[in-house]
Amino acid sequence: MSLLSAYLRRQYKLLLLLLGFFVIFAAVFSLYDLPSEAVAYAAALCLALGLALFAVGYSRFLARHRELRLLLRQVREKVLPLPPPRGLLEEDYQALVQALCQNRARLAVENENRLRDMTDYYTFWAHQIKTPIAALGLLLQEREDSGALEVELLKIEQYVEMVLSYLRLDSSSTDYVLQDCDLDGILRGAVRKLAKMFILKKITLDFQETGKTVLTDGKWLGFVVEQVLSNALKYTPEGGTIRIYGDRDTVVIADDGIGIRPEDLPRVFEKGFTGYNGRTERKSTGIGLYLSKMVMERLYHGITVTSRPGQGTLVRLDLSRGKRVAE
Missing domain, CATH: 1.10.287 (Helix Hairpins)
Incomplete structure (x- = not known):
């Protein structure tokens, strides 16, 4: 109009x-x-x-x-600089608008304080729970038949790390330290952490060293690799194979597991989305790939997933964008 x-x-x-x-x-x-x-x-x-x-x-x-x-x-301002009113009714409307702005600002402060308190509590809880987890790990090492228990304990530790990563992801105090890192060292660290799962499910690992040095944050990239490998281990049947290899500036993690349905693929990075496999197997939280996507974006990297039901899933971690940012 x-x-x-x-x-x-x-x-x-x-x-x-x-x-x-x-x-x-x-x-x-x-x-x-x-x-x-x-x-x-x-x-x-x-x-x-x-x-x-x-x-x-x-x-x-x-x-x-x-x-x-x-x-x-300027609608996000606490007090809007409104023009002089032209009449009594307009003055009333402006008073109403200013009152709404002040009330919105008050609610925003309250919500921010409430969120900060909740974040501090869960961060404290996640750090404190690590102590009994570590103690249980030491106790299980003294038992000969503790393989399955150690794997379940590792899953608990992963979920705790996922909570911490979720809380840190949008925190203003989170620093991403981009530096040259040994890519094979990051990959080996993730594999070493999940070694018990590989052994318990008798899954073969085909790890081809890349020989690459990449500009990234080693801790956060390691978190993403762990999430992708953990998903591959969940949905790869006993006796299957997981391959890790490099393709130029891309790391590929491929498995021969149950795969992902075509209608679920566009939504695998959505927060809380579990898909058909996650609902059927009841193993998925719908958070791992979401966090991985967010972390990769903050590191100026990329992540894509391709899959076919019954044939497996292939995840590509594109590390080339970090190099362009540094240049």
Whole structure:
């Protein structure tokens, strides 16, 4: 809708009133048989005055419209710098808007404090729970038949790390240290951490060293590799194979597991999405790949997933963008 038509719609009552006046005066003039020249002259004067007033009103309408559009860009401010009110009703509306802004600012502060308290609590809890987990790990090492228990304990430790990563991801205190890292060292560290799972499920690892040095944050990239490998281990049957190899600036992690349905593939990085396999197997939280995607974006890397049901899944970690950022 154009501004002119909007202004006309705003003034339609006044226009209808003026039209009614015109009809009444025309009827009276015709009844008294007044000279047409005098009537036309009066009508011309009224029309000229009306057009002048219309132009002034329309210009003010445009000016106020521009002011409000500028204020729209400052809508996140606690107090909006509203223009001077033109009348009592407009003053009331502005007071209402300012009250809403102040109330919104108060709620935002309350929510921020509540979120900070909750984050601090869960961070404290996650750090504290690591102590009994480590103690259980030491106790299990003394038992000969503790393989399955150690794997379950490793899963608990992974979930704790996932909670910490989730809390740290959007924290203002999280620093991403981009530096040259030995890619094979990061990959070996993730494999070493999940070695018990490989052994328990009798899964073959085909690890081809890349010989690459990449610009990244080694800790966060290691977290992503662990998440991808953990998913591969979950959905690869006993006796299967997981391959890790390099393809130029890309690390490929491939398995011959159950795969992912085509309709689920576009949503695998959505927060909380588990897909058909996750609902059937009840092994998925829908958080791992979401966190991996977020971390890779913050490291200026990329991650893609391709899969076929019954044939396996292939995950590509594109590490080339970090190099371009450094340049």
